[in-house]
Amino acid sequence: MRYDLTIRNGRVTTSTTTVQTDIGIIDGKIAAIGPDLAPGVQDIDASGRWVMPGGIDSHVHIEQASSTGVMCADDFYSGSVSAAFGGTTTVIPFAAQHRGHRVPDVIADYSRRAREKAVVDYGFHLILSEVTPEMLAQDLPRAIADGITSFKVYMTYDALKIEDYHLLEVMEAAGREGAMLMIHAENHDVIRWVARRLLDKGLTAPKFHGVAHDPLAETEASARAISLSRLLDVPVLLVHISGPEAIHLIRGAQRLGSKVHAESCPQYLFLTAEDMDRDGLDGAMFCCSPPARDADAQEAVWQGFLDGTLQLYSSDHAPFRFDTSGKLPKGDATTFKEMANGVPGLELRLPLLFSEGVLTGRITPEQFVQLTATNHARMYGLEHCKGDIAVGLDADIVLWDPSVKRTIRWDDLHDNVGYTPYEGREITGWPETVLSRGRVVVDRGELLAERGQGQYVARRCPTPILDGAMRPNPSAASRWLDLRGKAWKSYGEPCQ
Ligand code: URP
Ligand code: ZN
Ligand code: ZN
DSSP: OOEEEEEEEEEEEOSSOEEEEEEEEETTEEEEEETTOOOEEEEEEOTTOEEEEOEEEEEEOOSOBOTTSOBOSOOHHHHHHHHHHTTEEEEEEEEEEOTTOOHHHHHHHHHHHHHHHOSSEEOOEEEESSOOHHIIIIIHHHHHHTTOOEEEEESSOTTTBOOHHHHHHHHHHHHHHTOEEEEEOOOHHHHHHHHHHHHHTTOOSTHHHHHHTOHHHHHHHHHHHHHHHHHHTOOEEEOSOOOHHHHHHHHHHHHTTOOEEEEEOHHHHHOOGGGGOOSTTGGGGGOOSSOOOOHHHHHHHHHHHHHTSOOEEOOOBOOOOSSTTTTOTTGGGOOTTTSOOOBOOTTTHHHHHIIIIITTTSSOHHHHHIIIIIHHHHHTTOTTTSSSOOTTSBOOEEEEEEEEEEEOOGGGSOSSSSOOTTTTOEEEEEEEEEEETTEEEEETTEEOOOTTOSOBOOOOOOOOSOOOTTOOOOOHHHHHTTHHHHHHHHTTSOOO
8 A cells, every 4th residue: 555645653642542653644534554554655754753633623713703893813814824833723613693694695705715715624613693583494404504513602792692582492403403502601691780880980901801700600601501401402512611610510410411511721721810910901811701710710620621521622712913903992991891802722722731731641642632623523523534543534633742842922823813821831742743634734833735725624413422311301391392302313414
């Protein structure tokens, strides 16, 4: 067998094991894994390197207008280049339907822009801000058939929030069609009420963002989302979970057999609310929703990852520049309520966890692979082509140098944000060589990919990691409305 490319002598970690071996690649796919493979047209010597699947970042905002109309700093080129340099070979950004916009137009618009610019593979989730009968009956099934098999809805933000009735409608549609429903769970009125009173007292600094977004806003909305999903017995995914109480609730629901999945992000492991408490408006660089909490919350997130309560580690890359185009629409007069929400993290998501999780021994290399790639593939219908190192899958592969030490500097990154919240941190390990479908896209700090070379990946129906098999008592609603049966027909099957 003649391989196009053979990766030799690497320490290869899959989702289940680590072995010293070779990988043979043909036509962009992994064709063989084993010792002493035949030479390829090209050979890469991976001695001393850790070879892992390319990351899948399933929560990124790229070239997207925020709920207040502020445009992200990264377009599909800078965002995907930044992903590649950080070892992420697949991104799933959002195609955001703002009110008054038709879903098919939104998808066409995002697809065109990504097709022209992306350097790594991509799919889309659909953000739904307005739920109509036409959308439920036609647009969502059409989107799913086209490979957009997940939707995100918001329980907060004036311009995005949907009411619980519509949340149930979207849950039912997701269950019926076999799609994954992502939920931003924060109680809108708690945030609004606290923020109003803080502003009335003249408390406008960035740190008050953390006060307005009290952990209880997340706890309450998570409990509500969990209850609604249990009513219909439909799998859901609570995104960017930040606090111990929400994790506790999610764990409890899972023990009851509910298919409530959850994601957390680097900012909840590596930042705290104190980061927002800086001179002037500098704290705005650390403001995201929900905000980072404290050391106990960080510990709860680590535990959630370790015991499986949290299955996905994503960046929630929400890139806004620290100027009037992004974080500070009113310049020095910007209050915490007017800042664009979100922090960048696409390029550093994997290096931070590799350094602080794997190399410290907090998580195993296999857990790293699951949390950064394999679980994303399962949960978002990419299992047939991505998320692991196995024969038949796309050769999306990263060679890590586990010994290199770096001080994080935004100047060395490739996004268009102008700062990183992790500036000055010392980390160990870096993705040195990155392959996307068998082609080297980054090598030792050099970009070798072309604009537009990333491919759209039509996703299949997800395979929820929690199967809910032990659920003893489906709700009367789910039995009488026959929702459970409908959901199970299509999950894990091709949607096309
Ligand atoms: O602060 C954040 N997370 N901004 C991005 C939008 C979202 O809710 O994910
Ligand atoms: Zn969100
Ligand atoms: Zn987000």
